[in-house]
Amino acid sequence: MNPEEIQTIAANQRKAKEQVPHHICVCTAAACLSVHSDEVKDALSDEVRKRGLEKECKVKGVGCMGLCSKGPLVSIETDGALYQNVTAKDAPEIVEQLGQKPVKRLKCSTKIPFFQNQKKIVLENSGVIDPDRVEDAIAAGGYDALIQALTAMSPPEVIEEIFASGLRGRGGAGYPTGLKWSTVSKAVGMHKYVICNADEGDPGAFMDRSVLESDPHRVLEGMIIAAYAIGAEHGYVYVRAEYPLAIKRLRTAIRQAERLGLLGKNILGTPFSFHIEVRLGAGAFVCGEETALIASIEGRRGSPRPRPPYPAESGVWGRPTLINNVETFANIAPIIRRGAEWFSSIGSEKSKGTKVFALAGCINNTGLIEVPMGIPLREIIFDIGDGIPNGRSFKAVQTGGPSGGCIPEQHLDTPVDYESLSKLGSIMGSGGMIVMDDTSDMVEVARYFMEFCLSESCGKCAPCRIGTDQMHRLLDRIVKGKASIHDLELLEELCDVVRSTSLCGLGQTAPNPVLSTLRYFRGEYESKLVDVAEAVKKA
Amino acid sequence: MSKLRLATTWLDGCSGCHMSLLDMDERLIVLAEKVDLLYGPLVDFKKIPKDLDIVLIEGAVSSEDDLKKVRKLRKRSKILVALGDCAVTANVPAMRNSFGVDSVLDRAYKENAALNPGVPDEIIPALLPHARPVREIVPVDVFVPGCPPPADVIFYTLCELVEGRIPDLSEQTRFGK
Amino acid sequence: MSSQVRILTFKIDDRDVSAREGETILEVARENGIYIPTLCHLEGLSSTGACRLCIVEIAGRPKLFPACVTRAEEGIQVITQSERLTKYRRVILELIFSERNHVCSVCVSNGHCELQNLAQKLGMSHIHMRYRFPSLNVDASHDRFIMDHNRCILCTRCIRVCDEIEGAHTWDLMGRGVDARIISDLDQPWGESETCTGCGKCVHVCPTGALVEKGKSASEMAKRQQFLPYLTLMREEKE
Numbered sequence: 001m002n003p004e005e006i007q008t009i010a011a012n013q014r015k016a017k018e019q020v021p022h023h024i025c026v027c028t029a030a031a032c033l034s035v036h037s038d039e040v041k042d043a044l045s046d047e048v049r050k051r052g053l054e055k056e057c058k059v060k061g062v063g064c065m066g067l068c069s070k071g072p073l074v075s076i077e078t079d080g081a082l083y084q085n086v087t088a089k090d091a092p093e094i095v096e097q098l099g100q101k102p103v104k105r106l107k108c109s110t111k112i113p114f115f116q117n118q119k120k121i122v123l124e125n126s127g128v129i130d131p132d133r134v135e136d137a138i139a140a141g142g143y144d145a146l147i148q149a150l151t152a153m154s155p156p157e158v159i160e161e162i163f164a165s166g167l168r169g170r171g172g173a174g175y176p177t178g179l180k181w182s183t184v185s186k187a188v189g190m191h192k193y194v195i196c197n198a199d200e201g202d203p204g205a206f207m208d209r210s211v212l213e214s215d216p217h218r219v220l221e222g223m224i225i226a227a228y229a230i231g232a233e234h235g236y237v238y239v240r241a242e243y244p245l246a247i248k249r250l251r252t253a254i255r256q257a258e259r260l261g262l263l264g265k266n267i268l269g270t271p272f273s274f275h276i277e278v279r280l281g282a283g284a285f286v287c288g289e290e291t292a293l294i295a296s297i298e299g300r301r302g303s304p305r306p307r308p309p310y311p312a313e314s315g316v317w318g319r320p321t322l323i324n325n326v327e328t329f330a331n332i333a334p335i336i337r338r339g340a341e342w343f344s345s346i347g348s349e350k351s352k353g354t355k356v357f358a359l360a361g362c363i364n365n366t367g368l369i370e371v372p373m374g375i376p377l378r379e380i381i382f383d384i385g386d387g388i389p390n391g392r393s394f395k396a397v398q399t400g401g402p403s404g405g406c407i408p409e410q411h412l413d414t415p416v417d418y419e420s421l422s423k424l425g426s427i428m429g430s431g432g433m434i435v436m437d438d439t440s441d442m443v444e445v446a447r448y449f450m451e452f453c454l455s456e457s458c459g460k461c462a463p464c465r466i467g468t469d470q471m472h473r474l475l476d477r478i479v480k481g482k483a484s485i486h487d488l489e490l491l492e493e494l495c496d497v498v499r500s501t502s503l504c505g506l507g508q509t510a511p512n513p514v515l516s517t518l519r520y521f522r523g524e525y526e527s528k529l530v531d532v533a534e535a536v537k538k539a
Numbered sequence: 540m541s542k543l544r545l546a547t548t549w550l551d552g553c554s555g556c557h558m559s560l561l562d563m564d565e566r567l568i569v570l571a572e573k574v575d576l577l578y579g580p581l582v583d584f585k586k587i588p589k590d591l592d593i594v595l596i597e598g599a600v601s602s603e604d605d606l607k608k609v610r611k612l613r614k615r616s617k618i619l620v621a622l623g624d625c626a627v628t629a630n631v632p633a634m635r636n637s638f639g640v641d642s643v644l645d646r647a648y649k650e651n652a653a654l655n656p657g658v659p660d661e662i663i664p665a666l667l668p669h670a671r672p673v674r675e676i677v678p679v680d681v682f683v684p685g686c687p688p689p690a691d692v693i694f695y696t697l698c699e700l701v702e703g704r705i706p707d708l709s710e711q712t713r714f715g716k
Numbered sequence: 717m718s719s720q721v722r723i724l725t726f727k728i729d730d731r732d733v734s735a736r737e738g739e740t741i742l743e744v745a746r747e748n749g750i751y752i753p754t755l756c757h758l759e760g761l762s763s764t765g766a767c768r769l770c771i772v773e774i775a776g777r778p779k780l781f782p783a784c785v786t787r788a789e790e791g792i793q794v795i796t797q798s799e800r801l802t803k804y805r806r807v808i809l810e811l812i813f814s815e816r817n818h819v820c821s822v823c824v825s826n827g828h829c830e831l832q833n834l835a836q837k838l839g840m841s842h843i844h845m846r847y848r849f850p851s852l853n854v855d856a857s858h859d860r861f862i863m864d865h866n867r868c869i870l871c872t873r874c875i876r877v878c879d880e881i882e883g884a885h886t887w888d889l890m891g892r893g894v895d896a897r898i899i900s901d902l903d904q905p906w907g908e909s910e911t912c913t914g915c916g917k918c919v920h921v922c923p924t925g926a927l928v929e930k931g932k933s934a935s936e937m938a939k940r941q942q943f944l945p946y947l948t949l950m951r952e953e954k955e
Contacts, residue, residue, distance in 0.1 A: 284892065301889060306765040306785045459870065459889070459896030461766045466811040469894045470845050490845055497807045500780055500800075501768045536676050539669075624821055627842045631819060637851035669849065674842060682841035686821030713836035715820025715827070 001261040002269040003147045006138060009260075013139035020058045022098050023077035024048075026086075027127060028061035029213040030206070030245055031367070036088070037072035043088035044074070047095045057098060060136075063214020065127035066118070069366035070108055075127070084108035113383040114365050119346065119372045121354050122330040126214035126368075131249050134256035137217040143262055145336035149225050150270050153336075158229040159185060162332065164340035166352030171197060171288075171325035172400065172429045173505075174351070174418035180322065183312040185230040187320030192232040194223050194274075195316065195323040197293060198239035198246070201285040202401025203452060204360040205432030208326035210368050211356070212239065212246035215330070216253035220276065222329030224263060225336060227274040230322055235274060238293050240281040251278055285402075285456035289504045290315075290323045292458065303458040304504035325430065327356055348374030351417035355431060361398075362437035364389050371416070378412040381435055392437035396520070400429025402449045402456075403509030405516025406442065425516040427509070442521040443528060447475040449513035457506060464507025467498035471514065477535075478528050484535035488525060492518070542572075543592040543701055547579030547622075548612060550605040551632040551670055552598030555687040556623035557581065560595070562690035570694070573701045591616035593700055595693075599629040600671045604664035613677035618700055621673045622693070624686040624714055631686075632670035640666050683708060685716035692716075728794040735788035742770055742783040745796065752796050753805060753834055755812075756871035757784040758921055760944035761880060767812075767871060769805050769834070772796050780804070802838075809834060810843040815894065816850060817866040818924075824937035825925030831869060832924075848894070855900075857907030860930055861919050865897055868926035874898060874918035881947060886912040898926075917943070 017023070026032075026041040044059045065073045070084035074094065081102035083094065093103050110116075120126075129136040137143070149158050163178025184192060196219060200208040212219060223235050239247055254276055257263035265273045279297050286292045287302040294316045296302035315321020331353060335343045344352045351373040357380065359366055364386035371380060381387065381397060388394050396406040405426030407414070414420045418428045436445065454468040474491040477483040495511035502508045518525060530538070549557060557580055563570070577588045579595075587608070594616040600609055613619055624630035635643045644666070649656040673679055683696055692712045699706035722737040728750050735744040740763070745752050756767040765782040772783045775793035783796070795801070812831065820826050834840075852865040875887040875898065886909050890899045900906040919927045920939045928937045 286892075306782055308787075454893055457893035459891070459893045460764070461768055462808050462812050462815075462869075463768055465870070465893055465896065466815045466848075469848065470811065470814065473846065473848075493807065494845070497804050497811075501771055501804050501808060503765060503768065503782075539671070539675065621842070628813075629847065630821060633847065633849065634817065634819060636847075636849040637817065672842070672847075674844070675846065679842075684841055707839075708841060709836060709839040713820075714818075714832055715823065 003151060006143060006147060006260065006262070006268070009135055010138045013135045017139070020056065021078060022053075022057040024057060024059045024094070024098075025062040025075045025077055025127065026059065027063070027065050027071060027073045028131075029064035029210055030243075031064065031068035032071035032073055033245070035071050037086075039088045040072045040074065040086050040091065043091035044094065047091040051095060053095070057095070060130045061132065062128060063126040063131050064123075064210040064368050066123070066368045067108070067114060067365060068368060069364070073108070073127075076102070080110065082108045082110050112386070114367075114369070114386065117375075117379065117384050118370050119354050120370050121334050121343075121346075122211060122218075122327055122356050123214070123368070123370045124334070125218065126210065129215065131214055131216055132252055134217060134253065134260060137215065141337065142217045142333070143221055145333035146221050146224055146262065147268060149228055149336055150268055150272060155185065155229045155231065158225060158336065161340045162229070162335060165335045165343040166340075166347075167328065167331055167335060167343065168351065168418065169324060170327035170331070170355065170430065172403065172427060174428060177324065177328055180312065180324070181226065181229055184320050184322040187313055189320045191234070191317075191319045192230055193316045193319055193321040194227045194230070194232045194235035195293070195297070195321060196223055196235070196237040196329055197288060197290070197323055197325045198237055198243075199281045199288040199293060200243075200326070200430060201240065201288050201456075202403075202430055202432040203449075204358060204398075204434045205401055205430055206358045207356040207368065207431040209243050209246050210358075211326050211330050212243070212250050216246075216250045217257065218330045218333055219250075219326055220253055220257055220263065222324075222332035223276060224267065224274055225332050226322055226324065226329065228272055230320075232322065233273055233275065235276045236279050236297055236316070237276060238279045238281060238287070238297060241283065247278060247280065254278065284458070285452075286458045286504070286506050289506060292504070293323070294321065301458075303460045304506075306503060327431070346372050348415055348417045350419055351428075355416065355428070357431045357433045359385050359433050359435070361434040362388050362392065362440070363435040373417050374415040376413050376415055377407065380416065380433070381412065385435065388435070388437045390437075392439060395436045395438045395440050396442065396445075398426075398434040398436065398445070398513070399432065400427035400512070401432045402452045403427060403505065403512055404429045404432075405512045406436070406445065406520060407516075408520040425512065425519050427512070441479075442517040442524050443475065443479050446514045446517045447472065447479055450475055450510065453506065453510035457510075461503035461507060463498045464502040464504075464510065467494050467502070467507070468510050470494055471498065471511070475514070478525060481528055481530055482535055482538040483529055484532040485529055486532065487535065488529060543574045544588065544590060545574040545576050545593045545595070545697075546588065546591050546612065546616065547576070547581065547595040548597065548608055549580045550596065550598030550608065550626070551601035552623065552625040553631070554580070554597070556595075556597035556625075559623075559685075559687035559690050560693055563694050564690070566690075566694050570697055574697070587611050587615060589615050593618045593620065593697070595620045595622040596626045596673050597622050599625045599632040600667065600673060600676050601632050602664040602666050606667065606676065609673060609676050618680045619673075619677065620681040620683060620696065620700075621679045622683050623688055624684055626673045627682050627684050628714065629670045629672045636669045640668055681705060683712065684714045685712040686714070688712050688716060724788050724790045726788055726790060726792045726794065729796050730793075737788075739788050740784060741772060741781070741786050741788055741794055744788055745783060745794075750796060752783050753838060754784060755830060755834060755869065755923060756873065758873050758877075758941070758944065760948045761873060761876040761921070764872060764876075767869075768808050771801060771804060773798060773801060806838055806840055809838055809840055810845060812869050813840075813843050814845050814847050816848070816852060816868065822934055823867065823925040824928050824932040824934055825867075825939075826935040828935075828938045829925060830923035850894075852897075855906050856930070857905035858909075858912070858914075858930075859907065860914065861906070861916065862928050862930055863898070863900075863906055864926050864928070866926075867924045868898055869924055870896060870898070871923060872898075873921040873923065874927055877917045877921045877944070881944070882913060882915050882917050884911045884913050884915075887918060
């Protein structure tokens, strides 16, 4: 298909939509599905059919609306009403009230800070379009950026635009995306690859899953633009097998894009070709590390190798390879569509744009949010997140998963950006945000994350393999009241050694939860220690 | 100068380190001019003396009795030496550790017993769950690896200690020597 | 190959050294008689940078670099000995000793063991963490060889020599973290392996007493690794 035909699809889709006065959108992303939103959707469809309203009302499945704790969520597109905790039994009432006063009992206000204080770029279509229909994505502006890039921009211009936008890798490390693209584009070699890292594995993180479940075409579009910019012909999406719905929707999206000539040979009638394959991870957290991920794609054991050479020089099958994470790719199309200047006007000085976070733990509004970079943590937790439930008080927020750290109350006014969070001993990470209330035991939190690292260490390098196990044993002793000051000293020493000498990021960051809880909650560790003689007795 | 007060003890080990100690041969006489051996398997004295200067510990800490002994010796001595691999690493006695006490006792006293099978429960001190290196129980000042450490190394170690120096043994001995 | 190879000059421990482009810091250090401890590395096999004992500092860079896989660069200043490196190497070595059941005195490799020698070389007279004492198996199903997992340090030399030199790929790794272990074929007893050629290369590259010949008593198992550079040389000449 050529660009005009794609634009026709968009126009037709919009027209068709205008002819139907009512659209009922039911969230069919994983969180709402887990509380049976599929039954709600079926009940609503039945109800519409029973009343013979098929022409006036369409029921469609959409992606994540964000407020996962209140699911199943249903929105009425026409009047903007949002319903929460909907069950199949509510269907008649909802259909009955279409075009009239919304059902009060189910109503969820959209005026609350949860909705008002967000800024949506990556999630702009999440909860709005049907992720299974490419026409819906196209009508919402999907693939516009691709058309623009392919027809009006040269590859260096695309890279320059991304560079100028200030976009940084959303996988956690915050490496400038434009710089990465330009490095790979300059790498010598015929066959280059683009990889989308969708091996999201941090406990409490579900940003990438939601994006893939809600708007898979956005990710594909980002990848295709990247491939055009660096001169790649093949790409992989490496997604963990634990995300069956994301995989299904992604595969559907790839087929649809191929059918429309947006992917595959001679994209949009141009000489540019690009193919995408989906590769499934087998459940190893370390495969989120880029060299391990590449090994896994190649069919080898997923363990990291020392860098350099970096994947930009020698990646999958020894070819220059661009690896970005899901959210990074999801930012590409809006940047191309609306320009680098627009994007860089959002966010803070060194961290541009927005960041998607998964709010979890002891917080009222559990769910998926997108906020401008630089927003204070306090606003995320107390305004958007609506604070701590059950009258408890806030104790700490954990960002960056097992590689990150715990941030206490006194630092809640810190703006969320890469540099500020590192200064606090945590990291931005991929976007997991676990809130803890005053009942949380911080040593146990550290032990939990160490247990995670211990079981996810690949076992290749000695400091990570054995060090995480020894640190976990020490933390376990502290929690159980069997440790003395010597054990705490040894723990700190091992943190230093493992952090400084491990081969890959997993080991290098594994001590972070311990170090940050020690930094802010040392008293909790010390209060659990026993004297040396007793520690010996309890061994 | 008054002589230094020396004690030795034999915990869970094979006595090889004490044999090696005796292998110092005529140098024992040289040492005897500088130290008094007051306690240990080589001396017929049953109570642990007070105010010791040096104590040499052979063997891993494996039983309740070992535990008491090593604590008492630590309290009463200025310098504590872990002599040999069992004291330093728990070595051969630790080979039981991954099996658990019960299965080890069963194998020794029941499965392989020709007469009166049964685990002794009187007189013999109870085994600890693990045989452990001395340093896990009390602070150790000098580690002398070796199985056993050669007589030369023991002699050198004692001479240095007598002179008030902590010996550097890295060139002279190693695990399993 | 182009005959033009760039020559780099840089410093190791304040000594001026030169290297062909592509040479690792370890190679250059060894050419110049500068000692850097290694354990998983073995000349003639690919390097994996796994044991981390060969870490060195490069002046002006905060990170540490494994010398076995880090290529020499023009003008860098490599530091192979420092208080920090000494401490890290020692703790890593202690971690390796703590991981499984290394009982030197009864080991067939006593006196010929690279791990044991390294402990002495790095002045490690004891470890200051607890031993893990895991319960591990010994595979004595092969006619001529034994695999004792108690003594394995997961250096993967056996896997590499079997794959890269013998071409059999009998050995591989399963499990992860501290549960990782060497397996033959698809975790079958070594004696039942259909791919093992019985060449014994793995036994002789093994730095410890994990892979040994049968019939050896304590201290009797000396390894012969000379075949490796010889084989590599012969193969290169044939090419």
